[in-house]
Amino acid sequence: MEEVNQSTVTEFILDGLTDIPELQLPLFFIFLGIYLVTVVGNLGMIILILFSSQLHTPMYYLLSSLSFIDYCQSTVIIPKMLINFVTERNVIAYSECMAQFYFFCVFAVAECHMLAVMAYDRYVAISNPLLYNVTMSYQVCLWMVAGVYGMGFLSATAYTIFMMRLLFCKSNLIRYYFCDFFPLLKLSCSSTFINEVLVLSLGSFNILVPAMTILSSYIFIIVSILNIHSTGGRRKAFSTCSSHILAVALFYGSTAFMYLQPSSVNYLGQSKLSSVLYTIVVPMLNPMIYSLRNKNVKFALKKLIQKISIHSTRNDFH
Template identity: 50%
Template sequence: MGNHSDVTEFILSRLTARPELQVPLFVVFLLIYGINLLGIGAMILLITTDPRLHIPMYFFLRNLSFCDLCLSLIISPQMLLNFLAERKSISYAACTVQMYLSIIFSDIECLLLAVMAYDHYVAIFNPLLYMVTVSRHLCKQLVAAVYAVGVVDSVIHMCFTFRLSFCSSNIINHFFCDVLPLLVLSCSDTHIKEIVIFASMSSTQVISFVSDLLSYVNSISAILQIRSPKGRHKAFSTCTFHLTSVVLYFGTLFFMYLRPTSSYSMDPDKVTSVFYTLLIPMLNPLIYSLRNMEVKDALRKAMNKLLTNS
C-alpha cells in the first residue's frame, strides 16, 4: 500500500469554517438525510411489495434507489458528526472503506442511468414487445454487469490512490474521503493517478452520458411519431424529467473529475459534492416516481391499506 506509515488517521474539514453556521447546517443536512432514508426506503419497499411494479422499469429504479440510499449512508453520518465534533478525525481504514464504497455506488449510478435511458427508449419505441425485449434475464445481466464494473473501477482507484505517500499533512480539505482531495494531500508524484482518473471517468461517466443522450434522442424521435397529442405530451414529460436528473448528476461529476489538477479548488468542489452525494439522491424519487401514475396508484393503495389496518 505504499509509504503511509506516518499517517494513521485523517482529519476531515467542514463545509464551512464559520462556527455560527455549524448547528444550522447540521439541522439542514440532518433533515436531508432523514428525507433520503424515508423517501428512498419507502420507494424500495413499494416497488418490492407491489406486484404491479414488478416490471423492468421499476427493477432498474429499485437498484438506482438502493445506490442512492447507500451513498447517503456512506457520506451523511460522518458529515453530520463533523458539524458538531471538536476533532473531525477518520481512521486510515475507515477512509479507505468510505472512498472504496463511494466510488462503487457512484459508478453504478452512472451506468444505471444509461441502462434506464435505454429501457425508456425501448418502452416508447416498441411498447408491444417491451417485456420480450427487456426480459427479466436481460435485466439481471445488465445490473450484474453494472455492479461488476463499479467494483473493478473502485479497486483500480484504491490500488493507485493508497500507494501514494501522505507524509506532509493528514488534513483533508473535504467532508469525506474522495479521490481528488487525497491527490492534493499526497506528497507523491500523482501524474499516473491523474491519467487513471481521466481514463476511468471517461470510460464510465462520458460513455454513460453519451449513451443517455443517444437513447433520449432516439426516444424523442419515436415520440414525434406518436399520433395522439396526449400520448406525446405524457412521453415528453417523462423524458424531460429523466433528462433533467441525468444532466444534473453528470454535470456535477464532470465539473468535479474531468478537470486538470491545477484547476482543483476544494471549497467549490465541496459544494458540488453535496449535489451528487446528497441532494440528487433526495430528488430522484420525485423525478423518477411521483410523476408516474402507476407509482402514485401503488402509493395510494399502500397508504389506504395502512390506514385500514391501523
C-alpha cells in the first residue's frame, strides 16, 4: 500500500483491473470495444424509439429509459477505466471520485428498479391485455420512471453524504477500477459502521424488493405462457422470457454478491469480476437481449434505414 504523509487525502490513485503490464493494452482494446458497442446499442435504441411512431408505447418508453441508464452507467465508469490501461498512474481527485461514486449509485439503483418496472409492464401486458392501455397509461409510466430516478438520487445522496463524512488518511491507493463503496471504506481511518448499516439496509431494499417483483412477475408470465396452445408460440415466448431472466439474474446476482455482505468478508479480487458483470457487461447486453429479437424493433429499424437512404438519395439527386 502506498502511504500518504498528509492527514487527509486530496486525490486517489485507481489501481485498475490488473497490474500485469502485458495485459494492459489487450484489455484497453477489449473494454474500448465493449464501450463502443454499449454506446451504439443504447443510444441507437433511444434514437430508434424516438423516431419510430410504432414504438411509441409504454413498453418501448420504459426500454428507452433503461437504455439511457445503461449508457450513463457505462460512461460514468469506462472512460476513466480506459485511462488506467494506458497511463502509469491513474489519478482521480477526491471531488471527482465522490462525483463518480454518486452518479454510479444513481444509475445502479435506478437500473435495479427499472428492470422491476419493465417486468411488471410485461406481466400486465400478458395477464390483462385488454386493460393494458389503462393500467400502463403514459401518466402511470411517467410516475413509475420518476419513482425509479427518485430512488436512484435518494439512495445515492444518502450513500455519498455518509461517504464524505469519512476521513481518508491511511492510503490513497484504491485497489479497484473505479470509486466504489467497499474499496473506499477500506481506505477510511474513521468508523464505517453507519456506512455498512446503510448499504446493507438500503441495498437490501434496492436489490431484493425489485428482484422479488421481477420473480413474481415472471412466475405469472410463465404460467400464462404454459396456457398458450401453439407449441411454436410457447417455445418462442419461453426463449424470449429465458433471455430476459438470464440478464436479470446476472445483474441482481452480481450486485447482491457485491453489496449484501459486510466489508469484513468482501474480497476485492472476487468483487472486481462480479462488478464488471453489472457495470460493464450487462449494459452492453441489455439492448441485444431486450430489442434485437423483437419483431417490432427490427421492423422499425428497417423502416428508419429506408427513410434515411431515401432522404440521402433525394439530397444527392438535387
